[in-house]
Amino acid sequence: MIPTSLFLQNCSRLRIFSLSHNNLNGTIPRNLSNCLYLRVIDLDRNTLEGNIPSDIGSLPKLETVAIRDNLLEGSIPPEIGKLASLTGLYMRFNHLNGPIPAAIGNLSSLTQLDLSNNLLAGAIPAAIWNLTSLRGLLLWNNRLTGAIPSDIGNLVGLDRLLLSSNEFTGTIPPEIGKLEKVAAVFLQNNNLVGTIPTTLWSLRNLDALLLRHNHLEAKNAAEWSFLDALTNCTRLRILDLSINHLSGVLPKSVANLSKTLQWLKIHDNQIAGSILTEIGNLSNLTVITMSSNLLDATIPAALGSLRRLIRIDLSENYLVGEIPATLGNLSQLTSLLLSSNELRGSIPPTLGKCPFDSLNLAFNKLSGAVPKEIFYISSLTKLFDISHNSLTGSLPPEIGNLRNIQIVDVSSNRLSGEIPGTIAQCQVLQYLHMQRNFFHGSIPSSFGQLKGLRVLDISSNDLWGRIPDFVGSFRSMTFLNLSYNNLGGEVPTDGIFRNASAFSVLGNINLCGGVPQLGLPSCSSEKKTSSVKLIAIISVAGGICCVIFLISCFAARYWLCKSRTHYSVTARSKDQHRKVSFAELTKATGGFSPANLLGMGSFGSVYRGAVDWEDHKDVAVKVFNLQQRGASRSFVAECEALRNTRHRNLVKVLTSCSGVDFGGNDFKALVFEFLPNGSMDEWLHPPERDEQGSSRRLSLMQRLNISIDVASALGYLHHHCRTPIVHCDVKPSNVLLDHDMVARVSDFGLARFLNKVASKSSTNLVTLRGSVGYAAPEYGMGNKVSTEGDVYSYGILLLEMFTGKRPTDDGFKEGLNLRRYVEVALSKHVVDIIDPHLLLQGGEGEARHANPMANGLSTRAVECVASVLTVGVLCSKEAPKQRMHMEAVVRELHDIKDAFLGLPLL
Numbered sequence: 001m002i003p004t005s006l007f008l009q010n011c012s013r014l015r016i017f018s019l020s021h022n023n024l025n026g027t028i029p030r031n032l033s034n035c036l037y038l039r040v041i042d043l044d045r046n047t048l049e050g051n052i053p054s055d056i057g058s059l060p061k062l063e064t065v066a067i068r069d070n071l072l073e074g075s076i077p078p079e080i081g082k083l084a085s086l087t088g089l090y091m092r093f094n095h096l097n098g099p100i101p102a103a104i105g106n107l108s109s110l111t112q113l114d115l116s117n118n119l120l121a122g123a124i125p126a127a128i129w130n131l132t133s134l135r136g137l138l139l140w141n142n143r144l145t146g147a148i149p150s151d152i153g154n155l156v157g158l159d160r161l162l163l164s165s166n167e168f169t170g171t172i173p174p175e176i177g178k179l180e181k182v183a184a185v186f187l188q189n190n191n192l193v194g195t196i197p198t199t200l201w202s203l204r205n206l207d208a209l210l211l212r213h214n215h216l217e218a219k220n221a222a223e224w225s226f227l228d229a230l231t232n233c234t235r236l237r238i239l240d241l242s243i244n245h246l247s248g249v250l251p252k253s254v255a256n257l258s259k260t261l262q263w264l265k266i267h268d269n270q271i272a273g274s275i276l277t278e279i280g281n282l283s284n285l286t287v288i289t290m291s292s293n294l295l296d297a298t299i300p301a302a303l304g305s306l307r308r309l310i311r312i313d314l315s316e317n318y319l320v321g322e323i324p325a326t327l328g329n330l331s332q333l334t335s336l337l338l339s340s341n342e343l344r345g346s347i348p349p350t351l352g353k354c355p356f357d358s359l360n361l362a363f364n365k366l367s368g369a370v371p372k373e374i375f376y377i378s379s380l381t382k383l384f385d386i387s388h389n390s391l392t393g394s395l396p397p398e399i400g401n402l403r404n405i406q407i408v409d410v411s412s413n414r415l416s417g418e419i420p421g422t423i424a425q426c427q428v429l430q431y432l433h434m435q436r437n438f439f440h441g442s443i444p445s446s447f448g449q450l451k452g453l454r455v456l457d458i459s460s461n462d463l464w465g466r467i468p469d470f471v472g473s474f475r476s477m478t479f480l481n482l483s484y485n486n487l488g489g490e491v492p493t494d495g496i497f498r499n500a501s502a503f504s505v506l507g508n509i510n511l512c513g514g515v516p517q518l519g520l521p522s523c524s525s526e527k528k529t530s531s532v533k534l535i536a537i538i539s540v541a542g543g544i545c546c547v548i549f550l551i552s553c554f555a556a557r558y559w560l561c562k563s564r565t566h567y568s569v570t571a572r573s574k575d576q577h578r579k580v581s582f583a584e585l586t587k588a589t590g591g592f593s594p595a596n597l598l599g600m601g602s603f604g605s606v607y608r609g610a611v612d613w614e615d616h617k618d619v620a621v622k623v624f625n626l627q628q629r630g631a632s633r634s635f636v637a638e639c640e641a642l643r644n645t646r647h648r649n650l651v652k653v654l655t656s657c658s659g660v661d662f663g664g665n666d667f668k669a670l671v672f673e674f675l676p677n678g679s680m681d682e683w684l685h686p687p688e689r690d691e692q693g694s695s696r697r698l699s700l701m702q703r704l705n706i707s708i709d710v711a712s713a714l715g716y717l718h719h720h721c722r723t724p725i726v727h728c729d730v731k732p733s734n735v736l737l738d739h740d741m742v743a744r745v746s747d748f749g750l751a752r753f754l755n756k757v758a759s760k761s762s763t764n765l766v767t768l769r770g771s772v773g774y775a776a777p778e779y780g781m782g783n784k785v786s787t788e789g790d791v792y793s794y795g796i797l798l799l800e801m802f803t804g805k806r807p808t809d810d811g812f813k814e815g816l817n818l819r820r821y822v823e824v825a826l827s828k829h830v831v832d833i834i835d836p837h838l839l840l841q842g843g844e845g846e847a848r849h850a851n852p853m854a855n856g857l858s859t860r861a862v863e864c865v866a867s868v869l870t871v872g873v874l875c876s877k878e879a880p881k882q883r884m885h886m887e888a889v890v891r892e893l894h895d896i897k898d899a900f901l902g903l904p905l906l
Contacts, residue, residue, distance in 0.1 A: 011035040020044035020066070027051075028067070033058040044090070045069040052096075057082040066090040068114070076115070078103040085109060092116035092138065100144075102127055114138040116162065121145065129154050140186060141165040148187075153178035164210065165189040172216075174199045181205055188240065189213040189891070196241075201229035208238035212265065213891045216244040224251045231256040238263040242289065243891045245719070249273035255281045267291040267313065268887065270720060274298070275314070280305045289313040291337065294720075296320065299338075304329045313337040315360065316648075320344070323361070328353045339363050339385065340648055347386070349373040358383040362409065363648065369393035370415070375401045385409040387433065392416070395439075400425035409433040411457065411739070419458070421446040428452055435459040435481065435739060443468055450474070457481040457739060459504070460617070464488070467505070472497050478699070481739070483507045483676075484617070490514070490523045501686075501696030504676075578613065578655045582667050585609065585621055585657060592623065599679070599733070603631040603749055608674060618674035619654060626666050634749035635668045641725055641748035642670075649713035651675070651736055651746040675744060677737035680706060684732055684804065697837045700861055702741055703801050704900065707868065708893045709743035710735055714794055715886035718787040724754040726785045730793035731774045732800060752785045773807030773818075778880055788880035795819070795875025795883070802865050802872070804835030819876045822869050830866045838865070864900040868893070 011017070014035050020042050027050035028043065038059050048070040056065070057079025063086060072094040080089070081103020087110060097119040104113070105127020113128070116138045123146035124139070134155050140162045147170030148163070155161075158179050164186040172192055176185070177199025184207055192214040200206070209230070218224045228251075230236060236258040247270040254264075255278030262284055272294040279288075280302030287310060288303075296318040303312065304326025310333060319341040327336065328350025335358040336351070343364040351359070352373025357380060366389040374384075375398035384405055391413040400422025402408070408429060415437040421444035423432070429450055435457045442465030443458070454476050463485040471480065472495030480496050484507035491514030496502050500517035512523040588609030589596050598606045604624040611619055624631045635658075642653040654671045661667045677683075683698050698706070710730070717725040728750035736744045776792035779785070796807050799818050805811075807818040825833045838861075871892055874884050884892075 011038065014038055016040040016042070018042040020046070022046060024048060028053055028072075030055065032056055035059060037061055039085075040064045040066075042066045043070065047071055049073070051075075052077055052091075054079045056080060059083065061085055064088040064090075067094070069093040072096060075099075076101050076104075076120075080104060081106040083107065088112040090114045091118070094118050096120060098122075100125055100128070100139075104128060105130060107131065108133065110134060112136040112138075115142070117141040119143060126151065131155070132157060134158060136160040136162075138162040139166070143167060145169070147171075148173055148176075148192075150175045152176055155179060156181070158182050159205070160184045162186040163190070167191060169193070171195075172197055172211075176200070177202045179203065183207040183235075186210045187214070189895075191888075192216060195223045196226040198226050198229040200226060201232040203233055204235070206230075206233040206236050209233075209236065210238065210240045211244070212240045212242040213888060214244055215885070216241070216246065218246045219248050221248075221251065224248065224253075227251055227253045227257070231258070234258050234260070236261055240265040241269070242266055243268040243887055245269065246271055250276065252276055252278055255279055257282060260284055262308075263287045265289045267293065268891070269293055271295065275300055275303075277302045279303070282306065284308055286332075287311045291315040291317065293317050298322075299324055299343075301326045303327060307331065309333050311335040311337075314341070316340040318342055322346075323348055323351075323366075325350045327351060330354055334358070334379070336360070347371055347374070347391075352376055355379040357381050360385040361389070362387040364389050366391060370395060370410070372396035372398040375399045377402075378404075380405055381428075383407045383409075387411040387413070389413050394418075395420055397422045399423055402426050404428050407431040409740075410437070412436040414438060416440070419444055419463075423447070424449040426450070430454045430476070433457045433740065435461070437461055439463060441465075445470075447471075448473075452476050455479045459483040459485065459507075459739070461485055467491060467511075471495070478502060480504070487511060491518065491520060499696075580655050580657050580671060582657060582659055582661050582669075584611075585623075585669060585671070586662075588619065589621055601747065601749070603628055603634040609671070616654065616673065618676075620672040620674045622670045622672065624668045624670075626668060632668070635670070637751050638670060638748040640753070641751040645717065645721060645725065647713055647716045649709045649716070649742070649744055651744040672746070673738075675736040675738045677739070677741060679733045680735040680737060680743065680801070681732035683737070684801065685806070698801075700838055700864065700900075703838075704864070704868070704893070704897050705741070706735070706737070706743040707798055707801060708890065708897065710745060710794065710797065711886055711889045711893060713743075713745040714790055715890050718790065718886050724787060726752045726754060726787055727790050727793075728752060728785055729771060729774075730790055730797055731771050732797060735797075754785075754787075776880070777878060786880060787886070788883050791875050791883045791886060791889070792877075792880075794886070794889070795872045795877075798872035798875065799869060802835060802838070802868055803833050804837065805833075819873060823873050826866060826869060826873065830869065831862060833869075834862070834865050860900060860902075864896055867896045867899075871896075 011034055015037055017038060018040065024046040026048065028048060030053045032053060033055050039061050040063060044066050051074035052072060054077040056077065062083050068090050073096065075098035076096055078101040081101060086107050089110065092114050095118065099122035100115065100120055102125035105125055110131055111133055113134060120142040121144065124144060129149060129151035132154060135157050137158060138160065144166040146168065148168055150173045152173055153175030156178060159181050161182055162184065168190040171194035174197040176197060180202055182203055183205050188210045195218060196216055231253060237260050239261060240263065242265045250271050250273060255276055261282050264285060267289040270293065274297030275290065275295060277300045283306065285306050286308050291313045298321035299314065299319055301324040304324055307330065309330050312333065315337045322345035323338065323343060325348040328348060333354040334356055336356060337360045339360045339362040341364050343366060345366065346368030347361065347366060347370065349371040352371065356377050359380060360383060362385045368391065370386065370391055375396060380402050381404040384402065387409040394417030395410060395415055397420040399420055403425055405426050406428060411433040418441035419434065419439050424446035430452055431454060439461040440463065443463060445468060448468065448470035451474060453474050455478060459481040464487060466489035467482065467487055469492055472492040474495060477496045480503035483504040487508040488510030491497060491505060491511050493515055498515060500515050505511055512521045514520050586592065588611050589607040592607055596608045598608050598620060604622055607621045609619045609621045611617065624635045626632055639656060652673045654673060657669045659667055683696060686696060714727065717727060727748065729747060734745065734747040736746050738744060774793040774796050776789035779789060796818060799822050800806060803822060805818060812818060822833060871889060875889060877883050
């Protein structure tokens with residue numbers, strides 16, 4: 001507490017009042033007018049509350065006001081404009097609100113204005129653009145609006161322009177080129193549009209240019225010419241153009257940028273073509289990110305000459321060819337992310353020379369063996385992901401050298417042999433995914449050493465033996481999947497095995513016992529002994545049968561291929577989807593048995609089917625009820641939408657069936673990949689609980705990841721498809737979860753292509769624009785579908801995910817709805833509206849603060865949820881034009897997630 005009375009009585013000759021970094025609380029003393037000779041007020045980094053006293057304006061000699069990092073609120077008093085001698089005004093990291101006082105424009109001596117990270121709103125007063133003495137203008141992370149005017153060119157002495165994370169609109173004025181002394185221009189996280197001005201060529205002192213998270217465009221060579229201008233900025237170190245609307249081909253002038261360039265970030269755009277070989281000229285590059293674009297050529301070997309590279313992210317493109325062996329020359333490369341491309345060939349053993357902490361090669365077409373050289377990288381501590389490829393052979397026992405790895409994912413390959421017991425040497429391993437391979441043998445007994453394991457998925461292999469008892473002792477484990485193996489014996493009942501929703505043992509027909517919810521037969525001592533013998537006999541006999549069967553299959557396949565070569569070439573070249581008949585679907589679903597019914601919708605029912613296809617054993621079959629009006633149109637709409645999309649967060653259609661049933665009636669169905677974790681709605685609102693009230697629930701980190709997945713899918717549909725697609729029915733039941741809890745948006749029965757909407761009559765379509773509670777309000781007035789409608793639905797979905805309340809909750813009456821319910825509580829009572837199950841979990845994955853909240857969630861977790869709910873409120877605004885764009889949502893959620901995990905943000 002500041003000793004107010006003593007201070008006021010003895011400050012008549014005080015020059016400097018400095019009490020920074022002292023953990024002071026209370027308020028700033030009033031009646032400062034007694035301190036007539038005061039020149040400096042420094043109260044930085046305390047916990048002061050209340051308002052800034054207005055009589056601060058009565059100190060004629062005051063030169064510096066520094067009250068950063070406190071809890072001050074209210075508006076900035078306009079009396080500050082009377083401080084004619086003031087040169088530095090520092091108020092960042094408080095809770096100040098209201099507009100920036102126009103009177104600050106009277107401070108003709110002001111050189112530094114820092115009001116960052118507050119809640120200030122409105123436009124920047126015009127008078128501030130006339131402060132020619134200003135060198136630092138720092139207003140980032142507020143709620144400021146309006147355009148950046150051409151008057152910015154008046155601030156010729158400016159060396160820092162930090163206006164990021166606001167709500168500025170309009171274009172970047174060409175007059176910004178007059179700021180010849182400026183070193184840092186941060187305009188990211190706004191709503192700026194138009195092209196990037198070529199006048200940037202005059203900013204010779206420019207060190208960092210951050211324009212990410214806007215709506216800036218470049219479609220042709222003329223609009224890309226700003227890169228030519230930037231080649232004149234010989235001190236440029238950081239260039240971030242990511243998450244905009246840049247398209248076309250990356251010009252060769254990028255290779256002529258400053259040799260001092262360290263960061264080149266152009267991810268999340270629509271840039272096509274190749275990665276220029278000439279990029280090897282940028283010898284000081286440390287970070288290059290080009291993910292989520294349309295690049296479709298090979299990775300240039302020249303990247304291997306950039307010896308200072310620390311991070312390469314080329315994921316989510318259409319890159320082809322092999323991974324260059326020259327990347328092994330990068331002796332400082334800690335992160336290589338090449339997932340979700342079309343890369344082929346083997347994993348270069350030379351990568352074992354790189355000091356990776358993260359290596360992600362997932363979702364490609366890589367083949368061959370996993371090189372053991374990778375497992376000698378002692379620095380590989382965060383992520384090793386080679387999933388969803390066609391890798392073969394055994395997993396080298398050298399994997400045990402990764403003693404500090406946290407995540408290992410080798411799932412969905414063709415790996416065989418036994419699971420190496422040396423994995424147990426990975427003492428800090430938390431997530432281990434080995435599902436969908438051909439591993440055989442028993443679960444290694446050494447796995448009992450993996451005490452910190454949180455998720456273990458070894459499903460869909462050929463494992464046998466008993467389930468080890470030690471698995472039940474893993475206190476940190478939240479999910480265990482042992483399904484679809486040949487495991488036998490008694491299922492344990494301790495630890496994770498107490499919660500039937502936290503583990504799966506489906507498809508292991510020789511199991512018995514376990515918790516009652518599993519419905520397995522009971523175990524007796526006699527049965528245990530005989531079953532072990534029986535398993536051994538079956539294993540030997542099965543092995544012999546398998547050999548005979550395989551020989552027969554190879555022979556049959558040889559003759560079949562010879563006889564059907566012509567058919568395969570002609571049929572498959574025209575239609576890459578598998579042919580499937582009504583009879584085959586009937587057999588797969590047990591005659592469309594109610595026991596296989598997964599769910600019902602407006603136009604049909606979805607069944608689980610068992611098939612014997614090369615890459616799928618289980619599928620989801622959506623059968624359309626053609627008696628229902630609009631069902632045929634829904635079938636056509638869904639086929640057309642899914643045929644024109646490709647994204648990891650969209651449900652994958654395997655094939656379709658359009659014919660007649662056994663009675664000669666029309667029959668239409670779609671066959672999708674089966675996603676075993678069901679819909680998000682089932683996780684948010686489970687239908688049943690056991691006596692202890694436990695049920696499967698989504699953790700905070702899972703909800704964050706799912707919200708990003710769904711936003712990414714919608715962003716792709718709205719902004720990255722050749723023709724923008726509006727989903728029209730975004731809701732939790734249409735968000736499915738795969739083995740790894742990755743979200744896939746499904747049900748495109750109401751989807752619309754934007755260029756076709758105008759040609760369709762808007763009558764009789766009101767009921768086809770979403771579900772009650774999620775449909776945008778303008779649809780109820782007959783307005784045409786739009787991407788803004790999807791954004792509204794997504795906003796409601798986001799609010800439901802983190803509050804646990806449906807938009808149709810009975811408590812929402814008399815004008816109150818889910819959005820208003822959240823908006824009212826956001827300012828001071830956010831904890832009261834968080835899903836109670838999140839409070840019980842205490843948040844997952846965050847670093848705990850020293851003073852956790854009594855309700856169980858850490859401060860960081862509560863701030864995270866509050867930020868996500870704010871995004872939900874912004875997405876679900878009544879006026880369509882006031883809603884966020886999905887690309888802005890994606891980047892905002894990524895920033896929220898990074899902040900939650902404690903990752904540094906630039």
